Amino acid sequence: MKSSRDDQDGTTVLRLPTDVRVVNVGLSILGEGVRAQGVPAVDVEWRIPAGGREDLVDALVRLYGTATERIDEANREVARRLDEGAPVLVSVGAAIDEVPGVDARTILHPGPPLPWEQFCDPLRRSVHAAVMAEGWASSPEEAESLVAGGEVELDSANQHRTVVPMATALGPSAPVSVVENPQGGNRAYSAINQGSGKTPWFGVETPEAVERLIFLREAVGPVLRDTLRSSGPIDLFSLVAQGLQMGDDAHMRVQATTNLFLRHILPDLVGSGHPDLVEVARFLSFDHLFFLNLAMAAAKALIDWAADVPGSSVVVGMARNGTTFGIRLAGTGDRWFLAPAPPVGDALYHGGFASEHAAPDIGDSAVLELVGLGGAAAAASPAVAAFVGGTMADAVSVTEAFDRICVARSGRFKLPFLDYRGSPMGVDVRRVVELEATPSINTGILHASAGTGQVGAGVARAPLGCFQEALLGLNASLG
Amino acid sequence: MKSSRDDQDGTTVLRLPTDVRVVNVGLSILGEGVRAQGVPAVDVEWRIPAGGREDLVDALVRLYGTATERIDEANREVARRLDEGAPVLVSVGAAIDEVPGVDARTILHPGPPLPWEQFCDPLRRSVHAAVMAEGWASSPEEAESLVAGGEVELDSANQHRTVVPMATALGPSAPVSVVENPQGGNRAYSAINQGSGKTPWFGVETPEAVERLIFLREAVGPVLRDTLRSSGPIDLFSLVAQGLQMGDDAHMRVQATTNLFLRHILPDLVGSGHPDLVEVARFLSFDHLFFLNLAMAAAKALIDWAADVPGSSVVVGMARNGTTFGIRLAGTGDRWFLAPAPPVGDALYHGGFASEHAAPDIGDSAVLELVGLGGAAAAASPAVAAFVGGTMADAVSVTEAFDRICVARSGRFKLPFLDYRGSPMGVDVRRVVELEATPSINTGILHASAGTGQVGAGVARAPLGCFQEALLGLNASLG
Numbered sequence: 026m027k028s029s030r031d032d033q034d035g036t037t038v039l040r041l042p043t044d045v046r047v048v049n050v051g052l053s054i055l056g057e058g059v060r061a062q063g064v065p066a067v068d069v070e071w072r073i074p075a076g077g078r079e080d081l082v083d084a085l086v087r088l089y090g091t092a093t094e095r096i097d098e099a100n101r102e103v104a105r106r107l108d109e110g111a112p113v114l115v116s117v118g119a120a121i122d123e124v125p126g127v128d129a130r131t132i133l134h135p136g137p138p139l140p141w142e143q144f145c146d147p148l149r150r151s152v153h154a155a156v157m158a159e160g161w162a163s164s165p166e167e168a169e170s171l172v173a174g175g176e177v178e179l180d181s182a183n184q185h186r187t188v189v190p191m192a193t194a195l196g197p198s199a200p201v202s203v204v205e206n207p208q209g210g211n212r213a214y215s216a217i218n219q220g221s222g223k224t225p226w227f228g229v230e231t232p233e234a235v236e237r238l239i240f241l242r243e244a245v246g247p248v249l250r251d252t253l254r255s256s257g258p259i260d261l262f263s264l265v266a267q268g269l270q271m272g273d274d275a276h277m278r279v280q281a282t283t284n285l286f287l288r289h290i291l292p293d294l295v296g297s298g299h300p301d302l303v304e305v306a307r308f309l310s311f312d313h314l315f316f317l318n319l320a321m322a323a324a325k326a327l328i329d330w331a332a333d334v335p336g337s338s339v340v341v342g343m344a345r346n347g348t349t350f351g352i353r354l355a356g357t358g359d360r361w362f363l364a365p366a367p368p369v370g371d372a373l374y375h376g377g378f379a380s381e382h383a384a385p386d387i388g389d390s391a392v393l394e395l396v397g398l399g400g401a402a403a404a405a406s407p408a409v410a411a412f413v414g415g416t417m418a419d420a421v422s423v424t425e426a427f428d429r430i431c432v433a434r435s436g437r438f439k440l441p442f443l444d445y446r447g448s449p450m451g452v453d454v455r456r457v458v459e460l461e462a463t464p465s466i467n468t469g470i471l472h473a474s475a476g477t478g479q480v481g482a483g484v485a486r487a488p489l490g491c492f493q494e495a496l497l498g499l500n501a502s503l504g
Numbered sequence: 505m506k507s508s509r510d511d512q513d514g515t516t517v518l519r520l521p522t523d524v525r526v527v528n529v530g531l532s533i534l535g536e537g538v539r540a541q542g543v544p545a546v547d548v549e550w551r552i553p554a555g556g557r558e559d560l561v562d563a564l565v566r567l568y569g570t571a572t573e574r575i576d577e578a579n580r581e582v583a584r585r586l587d588e589g590a591p592v593l594v595s596v597g598a599a600i601d602e603v604p605g606v607d608a609r610t611i612l613h614p615g616p617p618l619p620w621e622q623f624c625d626p627l628r629r630s631v632h633a634a635v636m637a638e639g640w641a642s643s644p645e646e647a648e649s650l651v652a653g654g655e656v657e658l659d660s661a662n663q664h665r666t667v668v669p670m671a672t673a674l675g676p677s678a679p680v681s682v683v684e685n686p687q688g689g690n691r692a693y694s695a696i697n698q699g700s701g702k703t704p705w706f707g708v709e710t711p712e713a714v715e716r717l718i719f720l721r722e723a724v725g726p727v728l729r730d731t732l733r734s735s736g737p738i739d740l741f742s743l744v745a746q747g748l749q750m751g752d753d754a755h756m757r758v759q760a761t762t763n764l765f766l767r768h769i770l771p772d773l774v775g776s777g778h779p780d781l782v783e784v785a786r787f788l789s790f791d792h793l794f795f796l797n798l799a800m801a802a803a804k805a806l807i808d809w810a811a812d813v814p815g816s817s818v819v820v821g822m823a824r825n826g827t828t829f830g831i832r833l834a835g836t837g838d839r840w841f842l843a844p845a846p847p848v849g850d851a852l853y854h855g856g857f858a859s860e861h862a863a864p865d866i867g868d869s870a871v872l873e874l875v876g877l878g879g880a881a882a883a884a885s886p887a888v889a890a891f892v893g894g895t896m897a898d899a900v901s902v903t904e905a906f907d908r909i910c911v912a913r914s915g916r917f918k919l920p921f922l923d924y925r926g927s928p929m930g931v932d933v934r935r936v937v938e939l940e941a942t943p944s945i946n947t948g949i950l951h952a953s954a955g956t957g958q959v960g961a962g963v964a965r966a967p968l969g970c971f972q973e974a975l976l977g978l979n980a981s982l983g
Binding site: 291 | 749750751759760762763764766767768770771773774775781782785786788789886887889895896920921923924
């Protein structure tokens with residue numbers, strides 16, 4: 026760009042030549058000044074890093090400065106683990122037999138640890154249902170007084186290498202999927218997906234909902250156990266990688282992967298010969314979300330392995346209990362950084378429901394967003410596109426938002442709409458805080474108070490506060 | 505565009521102003537003249553209609569002229585039928601019991617009718633295998649002499665409301681899927697897909713291949729029959745519509761729809777209790793092309809209904825026997841218009857094979873390209889994209905080529921990559937001949953002579969000659 030001076034009235038004016046195109050990377054007022062002279066100017070979206078908060082800026086200066094080499098190396102190792110681990114489903118068994126630290130009175134819940142008084146309505150009801158399915162109480166009221174009386178040991182599933190979606194509460198006799206990560210030598214666990222309709226994971230505590238938990242324990246669990254004994258281990262992320270070519274984001278939409286899984290186990294399922302086999306087949310036939318919990322367990326196995334890398338700025342835990350939203354960093358150990366659970370936005374509600382009926386964001390499924398799935402893989406999914414604006418271009422923009430806050434791209438989760446580029450993975454707390462851009466999470470929405478189950482689905486935006494605290498925590502931990 | 509005269513040397517010159525952008529819709533030499541003056545010009549791709557052949561141009565002038573109102577009205581009715589018919593799978597039974605006109609010595613083959621001497625190698629072998637599976641011969645040589653001696657009645661499956669993919673030969677005892685089109689009150693039939701590996705539909709006649717046909721008859725057919733008795737009718741195109749949101753074009757790639765179908769029938773399949781159920785489940789688990797034949801039968805049911813509309817210029821039959829390629833028009837009744845079977849281009853070959861090993865294009869599956877599937881729905885399928893250039897943009901261009909030769913867009917087959925636009929359907933012979941742009945067909949490739957089965961997959965381009973003949977036939981039939 027050439028300029029010319031104009032000194033006629035004694036002042037110095039910068040004149041633009043006529044044939045110029047301007048990109049303004051400063052404050053928008055600079056672009057306005059150019060446009061006022063009739064010259065087109067494009068403003069680059071620009072903001073002060075970390076909103077200009079001094080403690081955060083100081084931490085970023087160090088974490089991107091003197092500490093960056095060490096952090097980047099740790100992050101590369103985290104990314105390697107997230108990409109190279111190949112978790113396999115090895116068996117199904119009772120939580121008390123499989124999950125470390127679960128005893129005869131333990132009930133695991135989603136999200137960070139939380140005192141019972143603070144449990145939200147849907148999760149409270151789900152715990153009631155689990156207590157009734159265990160046979161400890163025969164009504165929600167009895168269950169409530171049992172728990173309030175301290176006779177049930179509540180704990181965060183995440184603390185036990187376990188993940189549970191939405192408002193799932195997991196009793197000791199409930200069946201869990203056992204997922205092994207051979208590369209890391211670690212295991213992770215998840216509840217069996219409870220299916221659609223009036224079920225506890227959607228915050229329902231009716232007799233019908235309790236019956237579902239008993240059916241899972243007495244029929245679905247044993248049939249899957251026998252099926253897996255016959256099929257051998259199943260590579261879960263190999264199925265997910267195919268599912269992403271078939272419209273799944275593997276969080277809000279897991280139908281393709283569910284179907285691939287069912288076709289894979291079909292001969293062993295049929296051969297298992299359990300007396301309840303037809304009823305189990307009917308359940309599996311109706312449950313298009315069945316694979317969700319398996320994908321979550323696989324993600325948990327990888328993220329727990331990644332959590333062992335010291336000094337990394339990558340988020341290795343992201344979970345919600347409907348009251349608090351918590352994250353963990355590889356570089357800060359087991360500590361949870363908390364914020365209030367956010368509402369779910371960009372929502373589509375079932376008929377008759379609206380945002381005033383919606384419980385806050387809940388569940389451990391956000392672990393998927395940490396490994397290149399869910400929101401990070403939105404560009405793979407026409408079904409997700411419907412929730413984020415309606416076109417594939419809208420879904421692509423969700424994935425691209427993840428790209429800006431992630432340290433790597435997946436080598437196995439490919440996005441056809443982006444010419445088979447890998448989905449972004451490894452959320453870097455530095456980038457989140459610098460850009461004030463938190464991950465978006467594709468999720469369901471439960472009724473806030475009526476105990477009637479799911480009322481819609483949408484996109485939750487992770488709260489910034491816990492990332493800011495985590496950044497400061499990381500900075501402090503580096504000494 | 506403004507112009508200026510320049511009379512200085514006595515001649516009149518048309519000068520272009522400096523700030524001009526030119527789109528040239530004439531011969532490319534006009535664009536070159538503009539570019540020679542230093543002005544940018546874009547040439548519109550332009551060609552003489554119908555290659556300038558006078559008989560074709562005369563026919564087009566009439567079919568787009570005085571006859572157009574009548575034809576367009578007929579085509580609207582054809583499009584309505586293709587869009588509104590909802591074919592359902594109602595049962596599975598032996599061809600001799602279900603298919604009209606099949607008797608105890610009939611073997612049906614793909615494509616237009618053909619004398620035995622002209623059968624290509626893979627189809628010849630497939631007929632041998634079918635003859636052996638019927639128990640009429642115990643070796644390919646015995647089968648050959650039986651057929652050559654006229655003791656087997658060969659007929660085109662299409663003539664019996666039936667469609668068979670690739671080199672499938674269908675004996676009287678072989679099981680067929682029975683598909684009903686309630687809106688049209690007609691039925692169509694297809695063979696049961698033979699699965700992958702060394703099988704007759706890929707031109708293999710070994711004992712293993714014959715065994716597959718016997719397994720289909722003795723086990724797969726009966727299990728599916730019992731399953732359907734229990735499940736009731738299944739809306740096939742409702743599954744296909746979902747499959748298109750999951751990466752299927754429903755021709756080259758039918759995996760998502762196959763999986764949806766299997767999940768749908770799962771409880772009834774499990775409940776059928778047949779002694780061979782586990783083996784059948786293993787077969788279904790491995791056969792990712794299983795739904796192909798069902799999609800074809802559904803397409804055949806609609807296209808046969810559409811074929812009853814007089815005076816339409818829409819193609820209602822497109823089939824290949826490996827020797828000839830034939831089409832039929834609604835406006836010209838049962839008559840086949842033929843051309844030599846084309847090679848399959850844009851091919852990816854299995855290791856060790858190349859175009860010199862490839863048999864010409866074969867099978868009835870091109871019926872899918874007439875109802876908005878296959879090449880018409882290429883834009884739905886990342887898997888198909890791999891065959892047509894590698895990116896989704898390449899797949900989109902295949903769909904857009906169909907758009908230029910079709911009369912309508914599907915109301916149920918939606919393309920996410922094109923913002924959920926319906927896939928093009930109803931190939932208009934007028935447009936094909938005018939633009940010299942024939943449909944492309946996503947298909948497999950068989951070995952030309954070795955009887956070793958499938959060697960690759962690719963895209964066949966329908967030959968122009970039969971469309972030109974059909975156009976002249978339509979013109980003549982309008983009197």
